[in-house]
Amino acid sequence: xxxxxxxxxxxxxxxxxxxxxxxxxxxxxxxxxxxxxxxxxxxxxxxxxxxxxxxxxxxxxxxxxxxxxxxxxxxxxxxxxxxxxxxxxxxxxxxxxxxxxxxxxxxxxxxxxxxxxxxxxxxxxxxxxxxxxxxxxxxxxxxxxxxxxxxxxxxxxxxxxxxxxxxxxxxxxxxxxxxxxxxxxxxxxxxxxxxxxxxxxxxxxxxxxxxxxxxxxxxxxxxxxxxxxxxxxxxxxxxxxxxxxxxxxxxxxxxxxxxxxxxxxxxxxxxxxxxxxxxxxxxxxxxxxxxxxxxxxxxxxxxxxxxxxxxxxxxxxxxxxxxxxxxxxxxxxxxxxxxxxxxxxxxxxxxxxxxxxxxxxxxxxxxxxxxxxxxxxxxxxxxxxxxxxxxxxxxxxxxxxxxxxxxxxxxxxxxxxxxxxxxxxxxxxxxxxxxxxxxxxxxxxxxxxxxxxxxxxxxxxxxxxxxxxxxxxxxxxxxxxxxxxxxxxxxxxxxxxxxxxxxxxxxxxxxxxxxxxxxxxxxxxxxxxxxxxxxxxxxxxxxxxxxxxxxxxxxxxxxxxxxxxxxxxxxxxxxxxxxxxxxxxxxxxxxxxxxxxxxxxxxxxxxxxxxxxxxxxxxxxxxxxxxxxxxxxxxxxxxxxxxxxxxxxxxxxxxxxxxxx
Numbered sequence: 001x002x003x004x005x006x007x008x009x010x011x012x013x014x015x016x017x018x019x020x021x022x023x024x025x026x027x028x029x030x031x032x033x034x035x036x037x038x039x040x041x042x043x044x045x046x047x048x049x050x051x052x053x054x055x056x057x058x059x060x061x062x063x064x065x066x067x068x069x070x071x072x073x074x075x076x077x078x079x080x081x082x083x084x085x086x087x088x089x090x091x092x093x094x095x096x097x098x099x100x101x102x103x104x105x106x107x108x109x110x111x112x113x114x115x116x117x118x119x120x121x122x123x124x125x126x127x128x129x130x131x132x133x134x135x136x137x138x139x140x141x142x143x144x145x146x147x148x149x150x151x152x153x154x155x156x157x158x159x160x161x162x163x164x165x166x167x168x169x170x171x172x173x174x175x176x177x178x179x180x181x182x183x184x185x186x187x188x189x190x191x192x193x194x195x196x197x198x199x200x201x202x203x204x205x206x207x208x209x210x211x212x213x214x215x216x217x218x219x220x221x222x223x224x225x226x227x228x229x230x231x232x233x234x235x236x237x238x239x240x241x242x243x244x245x246x247x248x249x250x251x252x253x254x255x256x257x258x259x260x261x262x263x264x265x266x267x268x269x270x271x272x273x274x275x276x277x278x279x280x281x282x283x284x285x286x287x288x289x290x291x292x293x294x295x296x297x298x299x300x301x302x303x304x305x306x307x308x309x310x311x312x313x314x315x316x317x318x319x320x321x322x323x324x325x326x327x328x329x330x331x332x333x334x335x336x337x338x339x340x341x342x343x344x345x346x347x348x349x350x351x352x353x354x355x356x357x358x359x360x361x362x363x364x365x366x367x368x369x370x371x372x373x374x375x376x377x378x379x380x381x382x383x384x385x386x387x388x389x390x391x392x393x394x395x396x397x398x399x400x401x402x403x404x405x406x407x408x409x410x411x412x413x414x415x416x417x418x419x420x421x422x423x424x425x426x427x428x429x430x431x432x433x434x435x436x437x438x439x440x441x442x443x444x445x446x447x448x449x450x451x452x453x454x455x456x457x458x459x460x461x462x463x464x465x466x467x468x469x470x471x472x473x474x475x476x477x478x479x480x481x482x483x484x485x486x487x488x489x490x491x492x493x494x495x496x497x498x499x500x501x502x503x504x505x506x507x508x509x510x511x512x513x514x515x516x517x518x519x520x521x522x523x524x525x526x527x528x529x530x531x532x533x534x535x536x537x538x539x540x541x542x543x544x545x546x547x548x549x550x551x552x553x554x555x556x557x558x559x560x561x562x563x564x565x566x567x568x569x570x571x572x573x574x575x576x577x578x579x580x581x582x583x584x585x586x587x588x589x590x591x592x593x594x595x596x597x598x599x600x601x602x603x604x605x606x607x608x609x610x611x612x613x614x615x616x617x618x619x620x621x622x623x624x625x626x627x628x629x630x631x632x633x634x635x636x637x638x639x640x641x642x643x644x645x646x647x648x649x650x651x652x653x654x655x656x657x658x659x660x661x
Contacts (some may be wrong), residue, residue: 472599534572
């Protein structure tokens, strides 16, 4: 393999030298870290030695307020943004001057201060995240580019293909950066893909692409300068495949024994730092004496900042802070209900809440399949395009994962986002970014996820196993999410408005059977209902019924059929946060509790409610806490089978048995 051939074009000596310093600094930091890891003073390290020119080149052509989404091998992104070294070192050591309060290690963090959004180990979602950030720039008519990194291994993930497709369809100015460094951990490229070049994949998405020598800093910098300029002038996505090599292990503990030595030797001669240094010396831009001085200054800075971190105290566990930081701070905004009402269905109430929220929040965007001109599968957004335009009411390709990730990107870049799942069942294909990105991001690095995911759900309509699930327990199990499940139109509208105001991720369940069967007088004005407050629909001293969603109406039917039963009927309305105070208060009064849910029994919300009541109200109970739920099977299609599956028919007998205990 030939040595690198450089062409400085019209770059000034100042730029040439600046690029050298930007490559040198992370290399010297890495050399320090490799010593420290052998000494046991650093727990883990992902080396980018040999790949610095890519990180430096990409970051250097971006404006400081343009976002970059790096991986764990892109130290030079962070140093090129001039993050103080002691803050990086503190992050790696899990100390308070880092960016994540000791909750994340290495490069799993972001910082709005430096417009960097850190990775998660699942890799793929950050590609869709870049789509969302770029979309926000486009909506605000800002001529900005967003750069996102992945490796050749990451291109095998479905999120990669989804994100490229969305960016292409929406003409988003995203620079997709593939660092093709030969190995995904130990898996070589010939076991990862069979196309000749990963850049060729762009053709299938109607996207511009380029192959660039990732070890040649001048080729990286000059070509990207032109590419990024064109992306700003005419917003569109570009895929770049950088050919490079990983000179060390996936992380230091894994080593490189699986790499043929001749391959290591071949790439060693293409070291981006040593080759560029030699070139600058020959050019006279750099002298040996100046190089010694530059290195000495960097080493001094590194040592001083490392010493500062060593004197920094260890983080002490604070239970209140840990629990509090799962959610972004939010004080409920009270908007009272007006006196003027109209009788509408639950589906109309959801639509009205959305419409009034769109009027109230000019930065609000909704995304989903067929939601624009068609108005959505349930016509919730019918007419919205005429009112708010296609930029804010966005039809999406069928790619839930990329769209949820894009919603997170919109939030990062100052927008509010709603994602409509065509059916709540389909959320499974967007599960990863919900539970691993949206739910955890505030805890990880203090960033909000201002996203509402709408979930048309539930049985009773003979829609079968793929269109009838009520899967709230998937999300109540995940700290960091809020879960809302209204049973009435009035609640649906007020809670929807609150969900959109709240900067935290909200899973908003909308029962399909209730959409057009439940009517109620609903205030015509914009109003909000706070989360975490159950509604006491009936009062009595015989028993406490705790339920939500369709279960509320089943319970009401049962009580109407049995007027001699005097029950407290609690409609939870929100499942996270949950109104424990109202539950405990009712249990202490009645002494008997039955919890009704539509979901199958095992692992459902009812189980946690029952267990928590037993733990906290045992001395007040006159009978075991009863749970009633659907069968532990998938939900079937045929009416007779669905009726057997759902708990509606069993609830009455179970309630009577409990009262007789």
